[in-house]
Amino acid sequence: MKIDKLIDSGYYWIDDAARRSALSLARKLSRRNFLSRLGMMLAGAAAFPLLPVSRSFAQSAVQEIGDPATCEYWRYCAMSGSLCACCGGSFSSCPPGTQPSPISWVGTCRNPVDGRDYLMSYNDCCGKSSCSRCGCHRTERDKPVYYNGNSSTVYWCFGVEDTSYNCTVSLVLGYSDE
């Protein structure tokens, strides 16, 4: 009889401890916290989402010079927007938690290393509120907005689920003089 009571109280103690710890966790952590951590993990697993265009041209064949976190970097010659290189991504990859827009605008930039002109695709990274770091506005071969296919200031977050603009990447599509 006494053993039964002991077992009962033991169970009660385990139940109670589990209830208390769950409650204290629930008090300390919001659901958002869990979701954001899970989101970070998932985004981390996807580690810098890549665009199909970035795979179609051997990006490693392009020689780089300069600091990709400044507006003067050669790839940004026709870009308007925030640099993903300052926002948790790089010049060619979106920050975790954002999705690259498949729709882009295309211009050309001269690479000072080899003096060749490259076709650049400026893709917006979308799905998070705007990153306000490293805002750039360069306008080589930029057309007014009524040629919206060739306007750098047009907002390009189309074709993605969440259309909020975060930052812009610059991908090489190929040589423009070939």
Place this chain on the structure above:
Amino acid sequence: MMALLMGLLLAQLVSAGSPRINYLLHCSGCHLPGAEGNPPNVPTLHHELGRMMNVHEMREYLVRVPGSAQSALSDADLAAVVNWLLIEFNADTLPPEFELLSTDEVSAARKAILANPLEYRITHWRNYGE
């Protein structure tokens, strides 16, 4: 014979390079570098354009849609880009008697403003996704 001609023409177009570069510069932002598009918002340029060439009215449609007509390309360059697209991505669906679009044809068609591209498409061809 047709295939050989196509092959020769294709080789010429590829070596000239400019229609492909013009496509990448003026069209690929939306239709994507591989021209597969992003349906239903951005139509694909694979296979279906070739089938459209069976219908006379659809020849001019290709250069009258806003993306073509309002592009910063000259009539000759636009004709070259559309012909390149037809051969590069639609060779399997082009009718055997297909003739390339001429610059004059493009100039004339481009002047006629297409106020309602979707209506024209449905009337002479079909709706998206049908």
